[in-house]
Amino acid sequence: MKKILFFLPSLNAGGAERVAINIIKLLDSLKKFEIHLLLLEKSSEYIAQLPVDVIVYDLKTKKTIFSILKLRKRILKIRPHIVFSTLIRTHIAIDLALVGIKNKPEVIYRSPNSPKLLLKYRQLSFLRKYLLERAYRNANKIIAQTPEMKDEIIKYHNIKAEKIKVFLNPIDQDLIDKSIKNIENPFNADFINVVAAGRLAEQKGFDVLIKSFRKVIDFNSKFRLFIIGQDMLNEKENLKKIIVSLNLENKISFLGFQENPYRYFYYSDLYVLSSRWEGLPNTVLENLYLKKPVVATKCIPFMNTLIEDGKNGLLVDVESEESLANALLEYEIIDVEFKTITFDTAEISQIFQHEEEKNV
Secondary structure, three states: OEEEEEEEOOOOOOHHHHHHHHHHHHHHHHOOEEEEEEEOOOOOOOHHHOOOOOEEEEOOOOOHHHHHHHHHHHHHHHOOOEEEEOOHHHHHHHHHHOOOOOOOOEEEEEOOOOHHHHHHOOOOOHHHHHHHHHHHHHOOEEEEOOHHHHHHHHHHHOOOHHHEEEOOOOOOHHHHHHHOOOOOOOOOOOOEEEEEEOOOOHHHOHHHHHHHHHHHHHHOOOEEEEEEOOOOOOOHHHHHHHHHHOOOOOOEEEEEOOOOOHHHHHHOOEEEEOOOOOOOOHHHHHHHHOOOOEEEEOOOOOHHHHOOEOOOEEEEOOOOHHHHHHHHHOHHHOOOOOOOOOOOHHHHHHHOOOHHHHOO
């Protein structure tokens, strides 16, 4: 049985972490792989969601940069056939940890965000970009979340097309279905309840959403906004200041991390994504699965594939308070016609197929 080593900083509430768990579940269901998971910190909200036969290790290290030697030792001990990573900092750590190792494992990296937008918003320093591209060149495969992301990896990181595989983020439909059974409505049904979700950071555009909500309330005072997500960068205080300045204290609520965000998605009137940039937003996929209308920014080109204006949602320009407010106010024009989003388990199995197996 082939060994796969997943390397993540943690399993805390984040899109990349949730995708990793969903991929682990898909691979575990195939019973073809021995799955190992290496974490910087084992304490996590999502540990309980892992299949019972996944072997979990704790490096007891706070920063990824300090984990390289421990990571190298663990790779040498486990001797995995495949190593997988889903964040830029873990890509770089793996690449450095493998220097000088003979009989290296096959390496698969998942690109977490749009390369074009990471560069536009100055999220990649010169050194980090250099180290990432070095890791990509040394990798066996790179997973792009969308066809457009594949094109961006080729263009902005100069990686050969044949190395890049496109695989949409899988969502855990079974978990979602279980999470909305026998649950109470957390909202006051007298209001129009809007939900947004994501870590509190510049990327998610919650500042734009809050400012747009002033116009929404001026036009229709029945709207209420609920923001789900952890405050990772002390952004909550900045957002609260905007809320106070706009006199929206009784209209907008921060719900923090929610172990079951799906009950909020399920009972909401609509979901809103206000992001400046993304890879492929899991929350949009999840709300479309729940047949919820979605108002979203055109943060990646693939949003035009997911959202059909007036059918299952409305699309607006990034950082446009006016357009976002208008779309929220007009959400009732959405016909709520939803197309099915499917994920091919055989496809992910093929991506994780070891090179030696192909040559047999």
